[in-house]
Amino acid sequence: xxxxxxxxxxxxxxxxxxxxxxxxxxxxxxxxxxxxxxxxxxxxxxxxxxxxxxxxxxxxxxxxxxxxxxxxxxxxxxxxxxxxxxxxxxxxxxxxxxxxxxxxxxxxxxxxxxxxxxxxxxxxxxx
Numbered sequence: 001x002x003x004x005x006x007x008x009x010x011x012x013x014x015x016x017x018x019x020x021x022x023x024x025x026x027x028x029x030x031x032x033x034x035x036x037x038x039x040x041x042x043x044x045x046x047x048x049x050x051x052x053x054x055x056x057x058x059x060x061x062x063x064x065x066x067x068x069x070x071x072x073x074x075x076x077x078x079x080x081x082x083x084x085x086x087x088x089x090x091x092x093x094x095x096x097x098x099x100x101x102x103x104x105x106x107x108x109x110x111x112x113x114x115x116x117x118x119x120x121x122x123x124x125x126x127x
Contacts (some may be wrong), residue, residue: 069112
């Protein structure tokens with residue numbers, strides 16, 4: 001049985017050269033993984049910044065919804081104030097208090113406070 005020791009590998013490299021080529025391939029693969037990790041990190045930082053903006057916006061919307069009763073009360077007070085500033089002097093003087101187009105043609109009435117009868121009935125139904 002004859003055993004011949006190969007002096008070169010399949011591509012004509014010596015063992016040291018082959019090890020160097022393998023290490024270069026490993027290094028290139030490591031660089032790709034490292035770059036992808038950096039890209040992912042940058043993406044998450046941008047996502048975090050955008051999430052903070054969304055979070056702040058949702059808090060503002062929540063505050064507006066929480067205080068909608070106050071907004072309607074303030075609007076009601078302002079409209080009443082405008083109405084009392086200009087009271088017609090005679091029955092014939094029917095000029096509008098507000099100029100045309102100030103208010104929309106159709107208004108919706110939203111109850112500010114619930115009636116006691118409906119509130120008590122809802123509580124009894126829950127118990």
